Structures are given as structure tokens and as C-alpha cells.
Amino acid sequence: MPFRRLQDWLMRPALDHVCALGPVMRQRQRLVPQAEGVVLEPGVGTGLNLSLYDAACVKHVIGIDPAAPFLDLARQRAETAPVSVELVEGTAEALPLEDGSVDTVLLTYTGCSIPDLEAALAEFRRVLKPSGRLLLCEHGRAAEPRVARTQDLLNPLWRPLAGGCNLNRDIAERLKDAGFDIEHMENFYLLPRPKSLTWHYFGSARPR
Numbered sequence: 001m002p003f004r005r006l007q008d009w010l011m012r013p014a015l016d017h018v019c020a021l022g023p024v025m026r027q028r029q030r031l032v033p034q035a036e037g038v039v040l041e042p043g044v045g046t047g048l049n050l051s052l053y054d055a056a057c058v059k060h061v062i063g064i065d066p067a068a069p070f071l072d073l074a075r076q077r078a079e080t081a082p083v084s085v086e087l088v089e090g091t092a093e094a095l096p097l098e099d100g101s102v103d104t105v106l107l108t109y110t111g112c113s114i115p116d117l118e119a120a121l122a123e124f125r126r127v128l129k130p131s132g133r134l135l136l137c138e139h140g141r142a143a144e145p146r147v148a149r150t151q152d153l154l155n156p157l158w159r160p161l162a163g164g165c166n167l168n169r170d171i172a173e174r175l176k177d178a179g180f181d182i183e184h185m186e187n188f189y190l191l192p193r194p195k196s197l198t199w200h201y202f203g204s205a206r207p208r
């Protein structure tokens with residue numbers, strides 16, 4: 001088994017547990033039902049969003065992730081999902097999709113982990129229809145300077161331990177720089193602590 005695959009296989013139970021904690025699931029329950037039409041879920045992971053799509057609004061979901069062990073679990077969840085789901089091993093930086101073919105990009109807790117976020121955001125713009133929407137629920141760089149400084153200090157230690165997750169990405173700024181207009185954005189600490197991990201970006205953006 002190649003090293004990366006072994007690492008993903010070992011990480012899978014912890015990731016699946018943390019990503020399914022009650023407060024996290026409540027954010028998913030607010031966000032996922034907003035998806036419409038053909039949906040791209042980059043970094044679909046273990047498929048924790050799949051049961052939450054609204055079958056009346058969603059035509060089809062395409063989930064992409066580089067981690068085969070996560071996709072194995074997502075495949076089990078896809079079997080009971082209320083919508084049709086296609087799962088593909090791949091990366092957000094090189095999407096195997098046509099230009100303007102997607103109505104919704106749904107990004108949850110993945111903008112922190114994609115190695116080349118700029119390239120991925122350019123791909124999201126390319127595959128989204130001009131009327132399309134990016135829905136997001138992410139953790140990232142806190143507004144409080146003291147917390148952001150702590151995130152910068154911890155990040156080099158945290159990233160290798162947490163499968164490439166970055167603590168300090170300013171998701172809203174990255175979206176704007178990549179040519180998205182923010183339509184709606186809520187920022188909050190999901191939990192009182194640890195503040196470095198729980199500053200959230202929740203909202204939607206449209207290609208400019």
C-alpha cells in the first residue's frame with residue numbers, strides 16, 4: 001500500500017468522527033439543502049453531506065476526492081442518498097468536467113486541505129455555469145489578530161499532523177482574489193475553543 005493511501009486509511013476513522021460531530025452536522029444541515037441542479041462536491045471525503053441533499057432540487061452529485069479510503073466510505077453512504085451520486089478519485093485542481101457544466105459547487109471543510117487552492121478555485125469558476133453558485137462551510141483564518149497569529153505559529157506543526165489541513169487560510173479573501181463575489185458570509189466560532197480551529201466561514205459566492 002503506498003504511504004499516502006496508508007496514511008488516509010489510518011486517518012479515516014478520526015476524520016469521519018470529527019467531521020460528524022453535532023455542531024458540524026448542524027452547519028451541514030443548514031448548507032447542503034441549498035444546493036441545486038448538478039452539484040460538484042470537491043473533497044467529498046467520507047460522504048457526510050450525501051444524505052442531506054434535497055432530491056426535489058438536486059439532479060446529480062459528483063463527488064471528487066484524492067483519498068481512495070475516504071471514497072470507499074462515501075460509496076456506502078451514496079447507496080442510501082436521496083439523490084444520484086457519482087464518486088471520482090481525483091483532485092480539485094484538475095477537474096474532469098466540462099466548462100460551465102455545474103450549477104452548485106459545495107465546499108465543506110476542504111478549502112483548508114486542497115494544496116493549491118488558487119488552482120482549485122479557478123477550476124470551480126471554469127466548471128460553474130455563469131448563473132452557478134459556490135456554497136461553503138469552512139474553517140480558517142480568524143478575524144481576531146491574536147488568534148490569527150497563533151494560527152500562523154501552529155500551522156507548520158498542525159498541517160503534517162492533520163493530513164494537510166491549514167489553520168490560517170482566509171477563505172473569503174481567497175474567493176475574492178479568485179474572481180468570486182461574496183453573496184452571503186457569516187463568520188463565527190463554532191465552539192468557544194480551541195479558537196484556532198473553530199473560526200468559520202459559512203455562506204455563498206458567485207463567479208464574477
Ligand SMILES: C[S@@+](CC[C@H](N)C(=O)[O-])C[C@H]1O[C@@H](n2cnc3c(N)ncnc32)[C@H](O)[C@@H]1O
Pocket residue numbers: 015019042043044045046047048049064065066067070090091092093107108109110113114115116164
Ligand atoms: C476535512 S476533510 C472534509 C471532507 C468533506 N468535505 C466533509 O465535509 O466531510 C478534507 C478533504 O479534502 C480532501 N482533499 C485533499 N486534497 C484535495 C485535493 N487536492 N482535491 C480535492 N480534495 C482534496 C481530503 O482527501 C479530504 O477528504
